[in-house]
Amino acid sequence: MAASTVGEAEMNSASRGAIAGAPLVLRILAECPVSKARACDMTLPHCTVNTPVFMPVGTQGTMKGVTAEQLENLGCQICLGNTYHLGMRPVSGSATLLGSFRQAEQREHRMDHGCALVITVGPELIEKAKGLHGFMNWRRSLLTDSGGFQMVSLVELSQVTEEGVKFRSPYDNKEILLSPEQSIAIQNSLGSDIMMQLDDVVSSTVTGPRVEEAMRRSIRWLDRCIAANRNPESQNLFAIIQGGLNSELRHICLEEMTKRDVPGFAIGGLSGGEEKDDFWKMVTLSTDHLPREKPRYLMGVGYAVDLVVCVALGCDMFDCVFPTRTARFGSALVPWGSLQLKHKQYAKDFQPIDPECTCPTCRRHSRAYLHALLKCDTAALHHITIHNISYQLSLMQSVRQSIIDGCFPQFVRAFMDRMFPSREQYPRWAVDALASVGITLN
Amino acid sequence: MKLELRGLAPGTRLGVLAGLGRSGTRAMEVPGCLLYTHCGSVPHLTHDTLDALGRLPAVTQLPLATVAEHQEVLEAFREGAAKLAGLHDTVLFCSLQDPAAPCPAGYNTSKSVSLWSAAGRIELTVPKYVAMQAAVRPDWYQSLADGDAQPAGSSLKRVRRSVERTLTHLDECVLLHQKTAELVGAELFGVVEGADVREERVRSARETAKRPVGGFVLDGFQSGVMDQALRAQLIAAVTAELPRDKPRLVLGVGRPDQVLSCVEGGVDLFEGFFPFVATERGCALCFRFAMEPDPESAVQEQNGVTEDGGSSRTEDPEHQDLQQMTRFEMNLNDRRYRDDLRPLVVGCGCYCCRNHSRAYLHHLLVTKELLAGVLLMLHNVSHYSSFFSSVREALATDRLETLKSVVLGV
Numbered sequence: 023m024a025a026s027t028v029g030e031a032e033m034n035s036a037s038r039g040a041i042a043g044a045p046l047v048l049r050i051l052a053e054c055p056v057s058k059a060r061a062c063d064m065t066l067p068h069c070t071v072n073t074p075v076f077m078p079v080g081t082q083g084t085m086k087g088v089t090a091e092q093l094e095n096l097g098c099q100i101c102l103g104n105t106y107h108l109g110m111r112p113v114s115g116s117a118t119l120l121g122s123f124r125q126a127e128q129r130e131h132r133m134d135h136g137c138a139l140v141i142t143v144g145p146e147l148i149e150k151a152k153g154l155h156g157f158m159n160w161r162r163s164l165l166t167d168s169g170g171f172q173m174v175s176l177v178e179l180s181q182v183t184e185e186g187v188k189f190r191s192p193y194d195n196k197e198i199l200l201s202p203e204q205s206i207a208i209q210n211s212l213g214s215d216i217m218m219q220l221d222d223v224v225s226s227t228v229t230g231p232r233v234e235e236a237m238r239r240s241i242r243w244l245d246r247c248i249a250a251n252r253n254p255e256s257q258n259l260f261a262i263i264q265g266g267l268n269s270e271l272r273h274i275c276l277e278e279m280t281k282r283d284v285p286g287f288a289i290g291g292l293s294g295g296e297e298k299d300d301f302w303k304m305v306t307l308s309t310d311h312l313p314r315e316k317p318r319y320l321m322g323v324g325y326a327v328d329l330v331v332c333v334a335l336g337c338d339m340f341d342c343v344f345p346t347r348t349a350r351f352g353s354a355l356v357p358w359g360s361l362q363l364k365h366k367q368y369a370k371d372f373q374p375i376d377p378e379c380t381c382p383t384c385r386r387h388s389r390a391y392l393h394a395l396l397k398c399d400t401a402a403l404h405h406i407t408i409h410n411i412s413y414q415l416s417l418m419q420s421v422r423q424s425i426i427d428g429c430f431p432q433f434v435r436a437f438m439d440r441m442f443p444s445r446e447q448y449p450r451w452a453v454d455a456l457a458s459v460g461i462t463l464n
Numbered sequence: 465m466k467l468e469l470r471g472l473a474p475g476t477r478l479g480v481l482a483g484l485g486r487s488g489t490r491a492m493e494v495p496g497c498l499l500y501t502h503c504g505s506v507p508h509l510t511h512d513t514l515d516a517l518g519r520l521p522a523v524t525q526l527p528l529a530t531v532a533e534h535q536e537v538l539e540a541f542r543e544g545a546a547k548l549a550g551l552h553d554t555v556l557f558c559s560l561q562d563p564a565a566p567c568p569a570g571y572n573t574s575k576s577v578s579l580w581s582a583a584g585r586i587e588l589t590v591p592k593y594v595a596m597q598a599a600v601r602p603d604w605y606q607s608l609a610d611g612d613a614q615p616a617g618s619s620l621k622r623v624r625r626s627v628e629r630t631l632t633h634l635d636e637c638v639l640l641h642q643k644t645a646e647l648v649g650a651e652l653f654g655v656v657e658g659a660d661v662r663e664e665r666v667r668s669a670r671e672t673a674k675r676p677v678g679g680f681v682l683d684g685f686q687s688g689v690m691d692q693a694l695r696a697q698l699i700a701a702v703t704a705e706l707p708r709d710k711p712r713l714v715l716g717v718g719r720p721d722q723v724l725s726c727v728e729g730g731v732d733l734f735e736g737f738f739p740f741v742a743t744e745r746g747c748a749l750c751f752r753f754a755m756e757p758d759p760e761s762a763v764q765e766q767n768g769v770t771e772d773g774g775s776s777r778t779e780d781p782e783h784q785d786l787q788q789m790t791r792f793e794m795n796l797n798d799r800r801y802r803d804d805l806r807p808l809v810v811g812c813g814c815y816c817c818r819n820h821s822r823a824y825l826h827h828l829l830v831t832k833e834l835l836a837g838v839l840l841m842l843h844n845v846s847h848y849s850s851f852f853s854s855v856r857e858a859l860a861t862d863r864l865e866t867l868k869s870v871v872l873g874v
Contacts, residue, residue, distance in 0.1 A: 083827065087834035090819070092512055143827055147803050151823065159819045350834075370540045382512055386550040390541070391504075394534045394548075398582050399502040400834060404510050 045215070046258045046285040048317055054430040057459035058309055058336030061425040064317055066215040067256055068155065068163045071099045073317065073338040074421055076329060076414045077165060078102070078346055083143070083158045086346055087404035088411070090160045096381070096412050097419075100163035102341050103154050103214070145211035153213025165341070166214040168205040171223055182222055184239065202246040206259070210252045218288060219247040221262040226296035233266040240264045241278050248282060260319060262290035263308055267300045276311040286317040289337070293322035298451035302331065306458060309336030326355070326417060330437055331455050333421055334430070345414050349406040352396050355413045357440045361389065363406065368393040381412035431461045438463055465651055465678055467494070467709050467732075470860070477730060478859040481711055484522065485555045485603050486649050492522035494711065494732040495859070497723075497852050498557060499524040499845075500564075500740055503531045504549025506845070507740050508837040511550065516815040517846055523604070524554040525735055527562040528596060533583040535599050544601025544646075558602035559681070560609065563716045563737040564744075569612045574629060577608050590636040598646040605647075606681045608633040609655035623659045627668045630657045634675055651678030653713065656702055659684050665698050669705035679711040682731065686716025696725050703730030720751055720792055720851060720871050727855060728864065734852075739844030743837055746829045747793035748808040749847040752870050753854040755863055791873075796840070801826040814846035815839075 047065040054060070062073045078085055078093070079102045085093050093101065143157065151157040154164055170187055180189040186201030202220040209217040220243050222236040244261050251259050261279045265272035279287065289308045292301050305320060312318050317338045323329065324342020332340070345355060352364040354375045361368065361375060374384035375392070383392075383405040395402035424433035434456060442448050445464070453463055469479035477494065484490040499506060499521040506514055514520070524546075531538070531545055541548050546556045561567045561580060571578035571585060577593070579586040588596070593608045610629040612622070634654050641647050654672035658665035672680060682702060685695050695717075703712060711732045717723060718738025726734070742749055789795055794808070807817035808825065816825075816839040828836035851871075858867035 082831045082833055083824070084833045084835040087508070087838055089513060089516075089815070089835070089838060091516070091815075092510075095512070143823070147805075147823060150803075151805055151821065157821075157824055157827075369534075370537055372541060382510065386511055388548070388550075390537055391548050391550065394531075394537060395503055395505055397503075397533070398530055399505050399507050400837060401505045401508055401510055403834065404508075404513075404838070408510065 044285070045254075045256050046317075048315060050315070052426045052428070054334075054425050055428070056431050057334040057456075057461050058306075059333045059421075059425050059430050060336070060338065061422045062317070062338060064338070066100070066163045066258070068161065068215050069099055071163055072419075072422060074329075074333045074418050074425075075100060075339050076324065076418045077339060077341040078411050078414070079341055079343045080158075080346075081167075083154060085411075086350065086407055087400060088407055090158060092382075092408060093160070093411070094162065096408065097415055098162070098411065100165060100215070101160070102167065103158060103160065103164050104166050104169070104212070145208060148211045148213075153211070155213060163215040164212075165216040166209050166212050166218065168218045168220040169200055169208070170205065170220045182236075182239075184242075186220070202243040203250040206247050206250040207252075210257065213253075214257060216258045216260055216286065217251070218260055219244045219262055221264060221290060224264070224266060224291065226266055226291055226294045226300075228266065233268060234271055237264040237266070237271050237275050241275065244279060244282060244284075248284070258285040260284060260286040260288050262288040262321070263312075264291045265304075266291055267296055267304060269304075269307055272304060272307055273311070276308060280311070280313060284316075286319060287312050288319040288321050290321050292320070293328075293342075298449065299454070302335065302451055302455035302458075305332055305337065306335045306455070312336075324414070326357075326414075327438075327441060327449065327452055329414075329417065330421060330434055331452050333425075334434065334456055334459050334461055345410040346407055349410040350403045352402075352406065354392075354406050355410045357437075359441065363389060363392050364396055365393075375406075375409055376413075379409065379412065379416075381409050383409040383412075434461050435463060465711075467711055469708065472859065473862065475728075475730065476859050476864070477727075477732060478856060481732075490522055490555050492555070492733075493856055495723075495727050495734070495852065495855055496523075496732070497521060497734040497736040497848065498713075499554070500736040501526055501530070501549075501551075502562075503534070504545050504551055506841070508743065508834075508841040511552070513815075513838055513842060514552070516842060517849075519849070520552070520554070521736065521849065522555055523557050523733075524551060525557050525559060526600065526602065527559050528600070529560065529562040529565065529579050529581045531600065532579055532581045532586050532596060535596050538599035544599075546601070555603045556600075557713075558597060558600050558605040559715065559735070560606055561611075561715075563686070563718070563735045564741050567611075572610045572612045572626075572629070574625075577610055577633070590633050591640060594637060594640040594644060594647070597650075598644050601646050602650055604651045604653060604678065606653045607637040607655050607677075609657060609681070609683055611655075611657060611683045618659055620661060620664075623657075623661045623664050626657045626659070627664050627671075630655055630668065631671050631675075634672065634677070638675060638677075653677055653679040653681045655681045655683050656706075657683055658698075658702075660690060660694060660698070662698060662701055665702050666705055669702045673706055677710070679713065680706055682712060682714040685714055685726075687719055687722055689716070692722060692725055695722070696729055699726055699729035699731060706730075719790055720753070721868075723851075724855070724864070724868055724871065727859075736845070736848065739841065739848045742789075742793050742844050743840040745789055745793075745795070746797045746836065746840070747789055747795050748825070748840055749792055749844045750794045750809050751792035751851075752873065753851045753867065755854065755858060755866050755870060792871075796822060796825045796836075797829050798826075808843050809847065812843065812847065814843050816843040816846075 045067050049063045050060055052061045064071045064073055077100050081104045083103055180187055186199050188199050205220040221240040224233055224236040261284045263275050265275045292304055309318055319339035320332050320337040323340045324344040329340055354361045354363055356376045368389040371389040392402055424430045466483045467481050469477055472478055480491050480493055482491040567580050576587045576589045579588055590608050597605050610626040641652050654675055654677035656668045656672055658668045713733035714726050714731045717726055801822040804822040858864045
């Protein structure tokens with residue numbers, strides 16, 4: 023279903039950007055007359071991306087167990103990629119690839135102490151390999167992050183100064199610094215279509231002067247990132263709006279950052295454990311003050327309900343590890359929630375995950391088979407990953423189509439009805455958020 | 465099922481196994497290897513990635529050990545394992561143990577054989593075994609066999625017992641097979657045992673050949689259990705007792721040099737697990753099997769095997785266990801590949817070699833990414849299948865000795 027919109031969109035590097043010197047062109051196709059939702063075509067150097075869009079996350083230059091070709095066949099036009107890597111404390115190796123993969127996942131999950139962030143693929147090699155696109159063999163669009171979030175959230179011993187993010191490797195005691203200039207230099211080598219500024223990330227649960235400090239520093243770092251960008255004609259640098267859960271600080275950040283001439287804006291510092299009620303208010307405040315004609319990227323959001331609501335609030339782009347990560351734990355996403363395929367109840371359930379889904383997994387395999395395969399081979403994880411990516415992409419396709427057709431509010435109602443057993447179970451925050459933009463759920 | 469052999473020099477076997485499958489329309493070239501699966505899936509691969517392999521072996525192997533714990537599910541499903549697994553249109557061979565997993569000895573009794581599954585040990589009598597096969601609905605399956613007398617040093621008495629029990633199990637299997645509706649049209653293979661005792665090997669082969677079986681499975685010759693010289697002798701002794709027109713499959717032999725030795729001894733079919741065990745250690749098969757020298761490989765010859773990353777060893781220890789890397793592989797975990805942008809094997813047409821580099825595979829292994837397994841499996845299965853094509857070509861043109869030197873790199 024998603025694939026049909028892609029064909030017209032591919033272009034080779036010779037025809038980058040419709041307008042000279044502009045590596046991003048946003049065409050607004052439709053705007054919901056009720057809410058703040060819009061449907062757009064965003065033309066990037068590698069291909070045009072239809073929005074609203076969910077971007078699967080494939081940090082480390084791979085979409086987990088899915089090949090580039092499979093991802094392309096699912097209709098994915100843009101994904102997140104990178105080559106940062108957490109160097110682990112050496113442990114006894116596992117005899118199987120599945121064993122070492124499980125070890126790695128457990129660590130990431132636990133946010134192990136004593137990890138060092140290492141860039142395994144140096145800039146020279148990546149350039150020789152024709153950028154991250156060449157290295158991963160992905161022909162469509164790529165978005166890279168700055169490396170900041172991973173460092174700060176996953177490395178215990180990190181320290182933020184005006185220079186950048188510093189930490190000391192627990193192995194060789196060397197001090198490593200990730201500055202705005204370095205982050206951009208790396209992303210320039212990677213050659214991604216969209217790069218993110220290095221921002222001073224604070225958890226949304228932090229309060230006090232640190233939040234303002236981080237917001238103001240992020241503005242200064244944005245300017246340094248802009249100055250450091252070697253490829254403004256072929257790579258897009260997005261700013262990241264910070265300010266925590268404080269409207270005043272957000273306002274200041276919005277006012278300042280929108281003065282800079284960047285091709286797009288991300289809304290950062292949210293989706294980190296804050297109350298959903300605070301979350302949506304910051305999202306809608308941000309979209310209220312971001313320019314209409316530039317894309318809005320809400321970072322770290324990927325649950326179906328969150329996606330639909332935040333589209334209503336005016337966001338165009340989303341990313342989240344959730345769909346691909348949860349797949350690797352045997353959880354399959356469906357329009358009415360999720361199926362924990364490891365549970366015994368699926369042992370003899372011979373239906374596909376979703377009888378209405380047209381993904382390769384649902385066309386060929388049953389819940390019962392996946393339940394059995396989960397016990398013995400990694401292929402089971404790939405099947406579920408493919409399904410979950412397909413689910414997310416399909417969802418966004420449907421959202422987009424409903425905006426184009428002028429029936430987005432009806433779509434939202436039908437979506438919520440399918441997802442929740444009864445109106446009483448609609449999340450309060452979602453009801454409020456939708457109501458704030460004119461979509462009532464009754 | 466019909467084995468059509470070409471009239472070649474005596475002792476060499478090259479041909480086609482035709483009339484396969486329930487429809488009787490499929491065919492498999494021999495010597496050949498089966499497509500190895502876990503629970504009906506090629507390890508790491510989904511249908512789409514499997515498709516990227518192009519021509520697949522006509523016969524797919526399902527070790528019962530990888531599906532035994534799901535017997536109830538198969539019985540509720542009622543259409544067999546191939547259908548449940550969503551396998552492509554293929555001939556399904558159900559063997560007993562998983563060649564890539566350890567099978568501790570000492571648990572078999574006169575009435576039962578122990579199967580080693582992911583859920584632990586499952587004790588099977590013949591009726592239970594046949595019931596399981598009925599649930600699987602294979603096209604071919606081996607009889608229940610007592611392979612316990614493998615470790616060298618088993619007493620003669622124990623070896624004899626394993627031969628006796630295996631024959632008894634076979635006779636019981638034959639009877640039950642005839643009474644089982646789900647196995648109508650399936651071929652039952654007899655199993656030849658006898659450990660390292662020549663008389664017992666000959667006895668087992670002769671006796672098994674007297675039974676109404678469709679083919680023969682040679683057990684107890686696994687790599688790591690028996691050295692090459694003895695294996696070669698005993699296999700020749702066994703195949704001399706077997707009818708020419710029925711296929712012979714050897715269990716647990718995957719290393720290319722050992723495959724060639726078995727081919728010379730009259731073996732037709734091999735389990736395809738070797739690509740998988742190489743994948744699990746992050747290795748890519750890279751041994752040569754092209755008999756025509758081409759300019760590219762001539763240069764590589766000059767550069768020496770080590771340049772390619774293959775081991776500089778000229779020999780592998782005889783009793784090597786499956787975990788250890790052989791000289792037929794390159795270890796992509798090695799730092800030397802960090803900056804190497806060449807494909808795994810220059811000239812290989814597989815999906816991995818067409819689209820990715822050694823540096824990328826190295827990166828995936830270092831970062832412990834799942835995609836490493838997918839890509840390595842694609843390469844390794846492709847490489848191994850091409851090796852078997854080369855074996856057949858060598859037999860057809862009487863150049864087996866040439867192929868041996870190429871593979872061994874001498």
